[in-house]
Amino acid sequence: MFSFFRKKAPTGATGPATASPSANAPADAIPAASAAGALPATSAPAERSGWLGKLKAGLRRTGSSIATVFTGTRIDEALYEDLETALLMADTGVQATQHLLDDLRRRVRETRSTEPAAVRGLLADALTDLLRPLEKPLVIGAQRPTVIMVVGVNGAGKTTSIGKLTHHLAQGGARVLLAAADTFRAAAREQLSVWAQRNTVDIISQQDGDPAAVSFDAVSAGRARGLDVVLVDTAGRLPTQLHLMDELRKIKRVIAKADASAPHECLLVIDGNTGQNALAQVRAFDDALQLTGLIVTKLDGTAKGGVLAAIARERPVPVYFIGVGEQLDELETFHAREFAQALLS
DSSP: OOOOOOEEEOSSSSOOOOOOOSSSSOOOGSOOTTTTTTTOOOOHHHHHHHHHHHHHHHHHHHHHHHHHGGGGGGSHHHHHHHHHHHHHTTTHHHHHHHHHHHHHHHHHHTTTTTOOOHHHHHHHHHHHHHGGGGEEEEEEESSSSEEEEEOOOOOOOHHHHHHHHHHHHTTTTTEEEEEEEOHHHSTTTHHHHHHHHTTEEEEOOOOOOOOHHHHHHHHHHHHHHOSSEEEEEOOOOOOTOHHHHHHHHHHHHHHHHHSSOSSSSEEEEEEGTHHHHHHHHHHHHHHHHOOOOEEEOOOTTOOOHHHHHHHHHHOOOOOOEEEEESSSSEEOOOHHHHHHHHHHH
């Protein structure tokens, strides 16, 4: 199911390319888009409720430290000072913390709230408004194939996130091709091949091949086969590894040679446990590649879930998906209100 994707009708035909036969379903197997240009998209209420339960459990360590601030009986300067400390400890960052405190003080004055419990609800409203610019659906189908380049540091969950995206896209009827452009890590190609087999999709890979060449071949094959999505897995790297960041820029340039409009999405996978380091990664990768979206993983058990507020305040790249576990259904769309309520529940 397209539980978190919006699909648009293609705007033009794709050009020819040379490729081997595909094992994916024929082109007419994809459900037609509605007149509004979107497939029926949202999870069933019961499924979403179950997801929210997982999200609340995952953010409990972050939320509990903030919630203790509101256990007193008075709204005074000590409450605001304790809240400032709790937000900073949750890696909300200095700028976002100051913004939230200023907004919260304004809301308290305007509503004439006198109970700390009510202030907690006002904080949820302030956090929701701060996070709202991060809400944006991943759109596929405006181009065929939609080429999605996925980047991130080692250990962030990049390849696993690609596997989850592939699962949900394939479940919704999209025909997906994977590109194993992570040729630096020995097991990366094999790991991506396992995800391809599990999701019954094709994969383009080369043993010891050039990452840019693999990406070019995959995009060319996706165009020739009329596929819907090409997901390009790149090597994990630190933004301080300048020669490897240059390799990412090269991959992006070479993809554009196969399809002048591609890549259509450049997604960064960040580990929610890394706190302010995640914000530093967003800055560095965005400067190098002009990111279009984020996937935030490993929010289960973190005490640093406030980093999304820091991202919203300092580098508001849309958060397409958040994850709280390793299962295929533990990746969902980001909604500001849900996240704020889960964080402060």
